[in-house]
Amino acid sequence: xxxxxVLDDVADAAIxxxxxxxxxxxxxxxxxxxxxxxxxxxxxxxDLAILDIKLLKMTGVEVLEELKKIAPTVRAxxxxxxxxxxxxxxxxxxxxxxxxxxxxxxxxxESTVAAVLKA
Amino acid sequence: MRLISRLKFQTKxxxxxxxxxxxxxxxxxxxxxRMASRAIIAESRGRGxxxxxxxxxxxxxxxxxxxxxxxxxxxxxLTAVGDDTVYAFVLDDxxxxxxxxxxxxxxxxxxxxxxxxxxxxSVRLLDTGAELVYDFAVPVVISGxxxxxxxxxxxxxxxxxxxxxxxxxxGGLSVAAMAAxxxxxxxxxxxxARRINLLKEYAQEVVRxxxxxxxxxxxxxxxxxxxxxxxxxxxxxxxxxxxxxxxxGTLCPDCAPADGQVRKSCVRCPVFRANAGDEIQDLSETFxxxxxxxxxxxxxxxxxxxxxxxxxxxxxxxxCLLDAQGRFLAVNRAYAAFLGRGExxxxxRTEADFFSPDESAERAAKNRAVLCSGMGKQAxxxxxxxxxxxxxxxxxxxxxxxxxxxxxVLKTAxxxxxxxxxxxKLLQSQKMESLGKLAGGVAHEINxxxxxxxxxxxxxxxxxxxxxxxxxxxxxIERQAKVCRKIVADLLGFSRQHxxxxxxxxxxxxxxxxxxxxxxxxxxxxxxxxxDLDEALPAIIGDREKMGQVWMNLLNNARDAMPGGGxxxxxxxxxxxxxxxxxxxxxxxxxxxxxxxDKVFDPFFSTKGVGEGTGLGLSVSFGIVQNHGGTIxxxxxxxxxxxxxxxxxxDSGKRPDGGNGPDGGNGPGRAGTVFHVLLPLSCPAPxxxxxxxxxx
Numbered sequence: 109x110x111x112x113x114v115l116d117d118v119a120d121a122a123i124x125x126x127x128x129x130x131x132x133x134x135x136x137x138x139x140x141x142x143x144x145x146x147x148x149x150x151x152x153x154x155d156l157a158i159l160d161i162k163l164l165k166m167t168g169v170e171v172l173e174e175l176k177k178i179a180p181t182v183r184a185x186x187x188x189x190x191x192x193x194x195x196x197x198x199x200x201x202x203x204x205x206x207x208x209x210x211x212x213x214x215x216x217x218e219s220t221v222a223a224v225l226k227a
Numbered sequence: 228m229r230l231i232s233r234l235k236f237q238t239k240x241x242x243x244x245x246x247x248x249x250x251x252x253x254x255x256x257x258x259x260x261r262m263a264s265r266a267i268i269a270e271s272r273g274r275g276x277x278x279x280x281x282x283x284x285x286x287x288x289x290x291x292x293x294x295x296x297x298x299x300x301x302x303x304x305l306t307a308v309g310d311d312t313v314y315a316f317v318l319d320d321x322x323x324x325x326x327x328x329x330x331x332x333x334x335x336x337x338x339x340x341x342x343x344x345x346x347x348x349s350v351r352l353l354d355t356g357a358e359l360v361y362d363f364a365v366p367v368v369i370s371g372x373x374x375x376x377x378x379x380x381x382x383x384x385x386x387x388x389x390x391x392x393x394x395x396x397x398g399g400l401s402v403a404a405m406a407a408x409x410x411x412x413x414x415x416x417x418x419x420a421r422r423i424n425l426l427k428e429y430a431q432e433v434v435r436x437x438x439x440x441x442x443x444x445x446x447x448x449x450x451x452x453x454x455x456x457x458x459x460x461x462x463x464x465x466x467x468x469x470x471x472x473x474x475x476g477t478l479c480p481d482c483a484p485a486d487g488q489v490r491k492s493c494v495r496c497p498v499f500r501a502n503a504g505d506e507i508q509d510l511s512e513t514f515x516x517x518x519x520x521x522x523x524x525x526x527x528x529x530x531x532x533x534x535x536x537x538x539x540x541x542x543x544x545x546x547c548l549l550d551a552q553g554r555f556l557a558v559n560r561a562y563a564a565f566l567g568r569g570e571x572x573x574x575x576r577t578e579a580d581f582f583s584p585d586e587s588a589e590r591a592a593k594n595r596a597v598l599c600s601g602m603g604k605q606a607x608x609x610x611x612x613x614x615x616x617x618x619x620x621x622x623x624x625x626x627x628x629x630x631x632x633x634x635x636v637l638k639t640a641x642x643x644x645x646x647x648x649x650x651x652k653l654l655q656s657q658k659m660e661s662l663g664k665l666a667g668g669v670a671h672e673i674n675x676x677x678x679x680x681x682x683x684x685x686x687x688x689x690x691x692x693x694x695x696x697x698x699x700x701x702x703x704i705e706r707q708a709k710v711c712r713k714i715v716a717d718l719l720g721f722s723r724q725h726x727x728x729x730x731x732x733x734x735x736x737x738x739x740x741x742x743x744x745x746x747x748x749x750x751x752x753x754x755x756x757x758x759d760l761d762e763a764l765p766a767i768i769g770d771r772e773k774m775g776q777v778w779m780n781l782l783n784n785a786r787d788a789m790p791g792g793g794x795x796x797x798x799x800x801x802x803x804x805x806x807x808x809x810x811x812x813x814x815x816x817x818x819x820x821x822x823x824x825d826k827v828f829d830p831f832f833s834t835k836g837v838g839e840g841t842g843l844g845l846s847v848s849f850g851i852v853q854n855h856g857g858t859i860x861x862x863x864x865x866x867x868x869x870x871x872x873x874x875x876x877x878d879s880g881k882r883p884d885g886g887n888g889p890d891g892g893n894g895p896g897r898a899g900t901v902f903h904v905l906l907p908l909s910c911p912a913p914x915x916x917x918x919x920x921x922x923x
Contacts, residue, residue: 118675124682131689189674190719193737193775196744207744211678211712214685219751 109133110155110225115145115171116187117164121210125158128214129221142166149178156225160210161188161195169198176203183224187212237413237420244412245405252401260397264390268383271311272361275381276348278305278312279363283377286317286367290325290374298326305379313360313380317367320375337362343376358384422507429514438522442515443468443508450498454479469519470512472499545619545640548626551598553577553591556635565612586610594636597623601633607643618647663718670715677715681708717844731766732774734808734906735799741778742797749782753792756782757871760799764808767906773851780844781812781902788816788900794871806908807857813901815871819863827861848904857906864898871899 112134116122122138129136139145142163149157157175159168172184186199189210196207205224208216234242282305289297302315306328316327318338327333341351343364351362363379429440450471451457451464458464461478463471471477472493481496493499504512539546540560547558555573563570566581579587597604603624610617619640625633684704691697742756749756778797785795793815800809819827828849845859852859867873 118679120679121675121682124679124686127686128682131686189671193740193744193772197740200743206747209716210674211681211708211715213709213712214682217682223747223751 109135111153112136112156112158113145113148113154114138114158115142116140116160117162128217132218142171146174146178149175154179154182156183158185158187161186169195169202172199172202172204185220185224236423237416240416240419241413245409248405248408252405256397256401260394263393267386267390271381271386272350275361275363275379276350279348279365279377279379282315282379283365283367286377287369290367291369295325302326302328311382311385313382315379318376318378320373325375358382426511426514433518438518440518441468442511446502448501453498453501469516470502473512473516547638548635549594550635553594593623597625597636598633601625617642618644666718670718674715677708677711681705681712684708729768729770732769732771733766734810735760735764737771737774738778738797738799738810741775741782745782749786752786754786754789755794757794757796759796761801764799764801765908767808769855777848777851777904780848784844785812785814788814796869796871798869807905808908810904811869811901813865813869813871814899816899818898819900824861824863852904855906857904860903860905861900863900865901869901
């Protein structure tokens with residue numbers, strides 16, 4: 109099973125994703141603070157990061173950029189409630205593996221995570 | 228006087244000249260005749276006196292010698308000398324007759340009829356019964372003593388016969404002169420009258436409207452030939468029927484301007500001396516120039532009128548001119564068309580003849596207000612016509628006469644129905660934009676909690692026994708949360724269509740970006756994506772984000788049309804002939820029924836079940852494309868060349884795993900539907916204010 113971090117400025121949303129993916133057997137850590145998530149990634153191996161685009165201090169794209177410096181092999185799924193082609197392209201250029209629009213469906217989340225981890 | 232004034236000019240000249248000659252003849256002949264007759268009579272008396280005195284002198288000797296024979300001879304000689312001597316006789320101092328010329332005896336009464344008193348002669352006029360006779364009595368005096376009287380009778384009738392002869396001659400000459408005068412005056416009058424009649428005919432032609440008259444003849448030598456000037460720019464040059472001295476702006480150095488001084492300089496000019504005619508000729512030439520000037524001015528005026536008429540008739544505004552009583556003086560073509568009448572039917576009538584009583588009263592009140600105040604007024608008015616309700620921007624201004632008095636109202640009305648409609652649409656658009664922003668803001672805020680509700684509803688279903696009431700309730704919560712999610716997504720799209728950022732963009736790149744975004748998701752739903760891109764597409768000016776949304780909407784729409792999976796083919800082409808760039812998105816679904824084809828772009832139109840779509844996707848796409856100056860067309864079934872799986876340009880390398888119409892679903896080859904997005908090659912700047920939110 110994979111080690112996954114979830115970063116969302118709304119704690120309930122992050123916890124919900126953690127609940128869904130934990131049931132799949134993944135080790136999931138939920139964060140609302142960008143720095144905490146990056147610190148965790150520095151200290152622990154992370155297979156997948158699920159990042160909201162709109163965060164408290166940074167954008168999800170900026171966090172992805174930082175994360176890739178810490179763990180270049182980490183995979184990423186971007187989440188946003190306000191999708192734009194610009195952020196989608198930036199995220200894909202930085203190595204994001206999927207770009208999903210909120211609110212994300214449970215089955216969509218599970219299948220996307222499965223596909224990204226399998227790829 | 229009336230009779231004289233009705234006489235023809237020729238008759239007047241003839242009669243006038245004749246009467247002048249008669250008057251002159253009478254005035255000269257009568258006094259001359261009188262003078263001549265007096266002179267003849269006086270000469271006759273003088274002659275008789277001279278004869279009598281001469282007889283008296285010659286009688287002296289014969290009286291002294293009492294030679295009666297000699298006396299007789301002497302008196303007989305006198306009667307022989309002139310025809311007019313009627314008689315002669317001699318009396319002695321006692322009054323006895325010494326000699327006489329009477330053949331039938333001496334009439335004794337004659338002795339006392341005249342007497343020479345003293346020594347002087349006496350002349351008396353005697354009436355013999357047959358004629359009048361001057362009787363001359365001259366005393367015969369010798370050495371102061373009177374010896375007798377010599378008497379001589381001279382016929383006055385004969386002198387008068389001479390006078391009459393003279394008068395007859397005078398009369399005859401006068402009559403001959405009058406006849407000659409009558410003849411000559413008639414000839415002169417005819418000549419003058421003929422030229423004046425010619426001018427009268429010219430004038431009548433001008434009155435009849437024929438201004439192409441030639442009142443003058445050509446000349447033997449024209450001015451440019453006499454002067455050998457060669458100035459072809461001169462207005463008199465090559466104008467053989469126009470005399471240079473009547474024209475303005477001639478270029479001869481010696482020519483004075485054609486004003487009051489013209490003739491002074493022309494008198495010495497060889498052209499004038501060679502070609503000038505009399506006053507009638509001048510009048511005729513001036514008349515000809517006047518006619519040609521009139522023709523030129525009428526032509527210019529006609530052109531001006533035509534120009535004004537063209538301008539008035541070409542304008543789509545309704546223009547009319549009313550007099551102070553509200554009668555139509557003039558209307559333009561648009562106004563006549565508005566009333567549905569001919570221009571001739573409208574002129575002279577009032578607005579009351581064409582509008583309802585209420586409307587005409589309102590219009591009359593407006594006209595009065597303009598006339599009374601002398602100030603123009605403008606307003607937007609609503610008119611109910613056969614074509615429905617129309618809005619006009621009406622401008623009424625007073626028209627003043629030369630004295631500055633308002634004599635009528637000039638009314639112009641511009642049809643602003645479309646502007647009004649656009650204004651209303653703009654207002655509606657602004658309302659919808661505000662609504663969209665509000666909805667977008669609310670939707671965005673709802674998204675996150677909605678996602679959590681949806682997620683936990685799904686999670687909880689794992690924790691309760693399947694088939695139980697709680698599980699069923701959670702499924703309902705999940706289903707309705709998904710409905711909310713779809714509504715929110717549509718509302719977000721709807722709220723974002725008004726923002727715009729136009730930059731040069733590559734359509735192929737935009738399409739590829741969207742395809743790469745959805746390829747994975749579509750692959751999961753067994754929907755294959757084929758790309759057939761024209762690599763030579765030019766860049767267009769557009770909003771990358773909005774166009775991406777259009778591709779996304781079309782792709783989602785295509786996917787939704789194939790619930791069991793299928794293929795989507797995206798083809799980009801440049802259509803040079805139409806000046807557009809076409810992006811065609813074709814699916815292999817079941818197609819759209821003809822009844823629904825013309826409704827697919829209507830907002831909130833959807834064939835999907837309740838809770839599966841808001842019907843805003845295509846409508847939003849249509850609005851975006853329209854803002855880019857383009858349009859979206861739909862064809863169902865799709866023509867063969869657009870269908871997925873057609874031979875050319877199949878992007879098989881990018882086909883996702885498991886795609887290409889599995890399980891006998893909506894596989895490639897089925898007719899399906901194709902949407903063509905047509906964008907102008909040189910995309911104009913967007914006009915969001917004028918663009919409707921929803922296609923109509």
